[in-house]
Every structure is written in C-alpha cells, then in structure tokens.
C-alpha cells in the first residue's frame with residue numbers, strides 16, 4: 555500500500571472531528587466502526603495491515619490530552635514522546651501547549667500517515683515514526699506519554715519493564731487507561747481521573763472512567 559493509498563483510505567473513511575474531551579483539537583475519525591473495519595479488512599487480507607486503531611480517540615489518549623491542555627507546565631519546553639500514538643491526540647495536545655519537541659510513534663504505518671494528516675489539520679509540528687522503539691533508552695526524551703496501551707498481553711509484557719526503566723532513568727512516564735485487561739496493579743500511581751464519553755459500539759458503555767497514571771521507577 556502506498557502513502558497515497560493510505561491518504562485516500564483515511565480521507566474516504568473518516569471525517570475531521572473533535573473527540574468529546576478535547577474540543578480544541580480535530581482529528582480524522584471514523585463515525586462508525588463497521589465500514590472502516592471492513593475497508594481495512596479487505597486490505598488487511600492482502601497486506602497484513604492491523605485494525606484501524608488510529609481512526610478513534612481512545613479514552614486513554616483523551617484523558618492524557620485533557621490533562622496536558624489543562625496543565626501546560628507539564629509539557630512546556632520539554633521533549634515529549636507519544637508512544638503508540640494512534641491518531642496522535644496526545645502529541646497534538648503537547649505541541650499545542652508548547653512542548654519543545656514532539657515525537658509520535660506507532661508501528662502501524664497507516665497510523666503514521668493519519669497522525670501526520672492530523673498534525674497538519676491543526677497546524678502543529680510533530681515528528682512521526684513507525685519504528686518499533688520498545689527497549690530504547692530515549693536519551694533525547696524527557697516525558698513519555700502513552701494512551702490505551704494495556705489492551706493486549708504481549709504488548710503489556712514488553713512495555714511495562716521498559717516504562718519502569720525509563721522512569722528509573724529520570725523520565726516522567728504517564729499512561730492513560732480506562733481499566734484495560736493488562737493494566738498493572740502495582741508500580742503506578744494515579745494523577746487524575748476523567749469520565750470519557752464513549753460509544754456503545756466501541757466500548758459497550760456510554761462512558762468510561764479513565765485514569766492518568768504515573769509509572770514509578772519500580
């Protein structure tokens with residue numbers, strides 16, 4: 555799939571809209587999950603593309619983005635990574651509130667294209683990558699933010715020790731999570747909780763209480 559095909563898929567299947575908790579920012583979002591999932595599935599069979607997580611602002615990223623928009627001192631002048639960025643809502647909130655540098659990384663190549671389009675839509679400067687950086691020391695980063703990353707056992711098992719190492723190295727590591735299955739029960743402390751409006755179709759609930767947690771050194 556070429557970058558042009560990806561831009562076409564994103565533009566065909568989404569509309570620029572704001573997530574409920576972040577009216578200040580717009581992103582290319584799917585209003586209904588089914589048609590997009592089908593469109594991506596057709597491509598998926600041919601290319602092994604993952605599901606289109608990037609087309610939704612998951613509760614975890616909405617909570618962190620809200621925290622950043624309300625507390626700019628958290629990011630102002632700092633070098634920030636939005637890890638597993640999806641559509642890049644957290645990255646956009648950081649760029650809007652004066653972070654010195656914002657990098658958004660997601661291993662899904664379509665997410666990388668979507669988040670670049672989203673940054674442009676909001677006239678924000680965000681560096682993007684789809685490389686797998688798990689385990690790296692991130693010497694150029696002060697703050698690591700990750701929305702909704704504890705939904706899958708294998709991913710959780712890989713990132714948790716890495717997050718603790720980064721915290722031990724003096725970085726601030728915050729995760730936003732609505733109580734996913736693999737959220738750890740220790741080694742994190744709550745910073746803020748938000749009630750995030752969600753759709754029955756995506757979450758089987760009309761709202762999800764979502765907490766921003768600080769990852770401790772151990």
Ligand SMILES: C[S@@+](CC[C@H](N)C(=O)[O-])C[C@H]1O[C@@H](n2cnc3c(N)ncnc32)[C@H](O)[C@@H]1O
Nearest residue numbers: 607611612614615638639640660661662701702
């Ligand atoms: C549930 S989505 C969350 C997206 C966004 N952070 C949000 O909250 O809206 C999880 C994302 O993790 C990404 N992901 C999974 N494994 C990853 C890895 N090793 N490195 C970077 N991103 C990864 C997926 O591609 C997907 O976009």
